[in-house]
Amino acid sequence: MRFIHTADWHLGRLFHGGHLTDDQAHVLEQLVDLCREVKPDALLVAGDVYDRAVPPPEAVGLLDDVLSRLVLDLEIPVVMIAGNHDSPGRLHFGARLLAGRRLYVSGQFVSQCEPIIFNDAHGPVHVYALPYAEPSTVRCGLASDAVVDHDSAMRAIVNGIRAGHPAGVRSILVAHAFVAGGAGCESERPLSVGGAGTVDVSCFAGFDYVALGHLHRPQVLSGNGAGAVRYSGSLLKYSFDEADQTKSVTVVEMDGQGVCRCEAIAFSPRREVRRISGLLADLLAPSPESNGKEDYLEVTLLDQGPVLDAVGRLRELYPNVAELKRVERKLDDAGVARLDHRKATDLELFRAFFRHVTAQDLGPPQESAFAGVVEEMRAKERSS
Numbered sequence: 001m002r003f004i005h006t007a008d009w010h011l012g013r014l015f016h017g018g019h020l021t022d023d024q025a026h027v028l029e030q031l032v033d034l035c036r037e038v039k040p041d042a043l044l045v046a047g048d049v050y051d052r053a054v055p056p057p058e059a060v061g062l063l064d065d066v067l068s069r070l071v072l073d074l075e076i077p078v079v080m081i082a083g084n085h086d087s088p089g090r091l092h093f094g095a096r097l098l099a100g101r102r103l104y105v106s107g108q109f110v111s112q113c114e115p116i117i118f119n120d121a122h123g124p125v126h127v128y129a130l131p132y133a134e135p136s137t138v139r140c141g142l143a144s145d146a147v148v149d150h151d152s153a154m155r156a157i158v159n160g161i162r163a164g165h166p167a168g169v170r171s172i173l174v175a176h177a178f179v180a181g182g183a184g185c186e187s188e189r190p191l192s193v194g195g196a197g198t199v200d201v202s203c204f205a206g207f208d209y210v211a212l213g214h215l216h217r218p219q220v221l222s223g224n225g226a227g228a229v230r231y232s233g234s235l236l237k238y239s240f241d242e243a244d245q246t247k248s249v250t251v252v253e254m255d256g257q258g259v260c261r262c263e264a265i266a267f268s269p270r271r272e273v274r275r276i277s278g279l280l281a282d283l284l285a286p287s288p289e290s291n292g293k294e295d296y297l298e299v300t301l302l303d304q305g306p307v308l309d310a311v312g313r314l315r316e317l318y319p320n321v322a323e324l325k326r327v328e329r330k331l332d333d334a335g336v337a338r339l340d341h342r343k344a345t346d347l348e349l350f351r352a353f354f355r356h357v358t359a360q361d362l363g364p365p366q367e368s369a370f371a372g373v374v375e376e377m378r379a380k381e382r383s384s
């Protein structure tokens with residue numbers, strides 16, 4: 001069986017105030033092209049289809065278009081679960097109707113997760129599509145006091161699946177969870193307040209492939225008898241701390257024994273997400289490089305002292321500057337505390353103030369300039 005694993009589309013997401021719909025459409029176009037070329041037996045979407053419970057109409061329209069092309073035009077079955085950003089009930093709308101056209105949507109938690117059965121030359125493959133559910137929902141649904149957190153919830157659900165799974169049949173689990181040891185990034189919403197909200201990778205022992213969503217960095221987790229436990233990663237970079245990542249989908253080839261060969265296929269985004277730094281004058285200087293001006297940028301200015309309208313001037317050249325940072329100067333208050341303000345001279349006070357603000361000492365020309373200004377003011381006072 002050949003399938004494509006993707007997750008965390010976050011349709012409807014804003015990036016620093018701007019809609020990402022066109023950027024998402026751009027890479028989803030590449031996904032549709034890939035599906036046309038690779039002809040997978042299924043596309044698995046492991047949750048966070050939308051960015052929020054009530055997505056904007058543009059996001060709903062984009063999903064409708066992409067799914068219609070995959071399922072109706074290319075006749076590729078799609079298995080899609082809810083993540084922690086999706087509304088279980090809303091995503092679940094039409095699930096029974098859509099299953100007739102081989103669009104399998106699993107939005108709401110049910111106590112017994114029935115498999116979707118695929119067949120290849122070697123026999124059946126059972127795909128278990130497990131939507132994200134809060135531990136309290138699982139606790140009620142399974143009527144089990146043993147469920148107290150994400151780990152015990154996942155364990156209870158997966159034990160139920162294993163109990164009903166026929167021996168010797170290959171299996172795939174599609175789930176949305178934070179597996180302990182996985183590397184997170186800033187654009188993921190924590191699953192639990194105060195606790196880790198993680199599940200141990202040992203939960204997934206026995207499945208031939210576990211298609212995960214939630215962590216936005218593509219990564220493989222293995223151990224303790226688990227087979228291929230993998231995060232495909234998100235569709236796009238949704239925060240600046242993902243600047244160094246390459247976003248991709250995973251094309252998986254499963255053999256008759258359930259052994260999987262995985263290949264990450266990278267997207268080329270409409271705009272990159274990058275971090276740059278330098279002096280404002282250098283960043284604004286004409287450069288032969290014309291690529292990447294439209295990218296989403298986090299700019300760190302290395303200038304000392306005040307800079308007027310840095311964002312406005314940068315945006316003339318880089319229209320999508322999303323964030324501006326200044327290097328933090330280390331304040332050095334040495335000497336300031338010991339200064340007795342009642343006895344200190346004007347020059348001593350100003351010297352301390354200058355050091356506090358700039359972390360530098362006043363040089364001789366600056367001292368004489370200050371003395372000159374003070375003397376001028378005194379002279380004016382005397383004459384008035």
Ligand SMILES: [Mn+2]
Nearest residue numbers: 008048188214
């Ligand atoms: Mn997500």
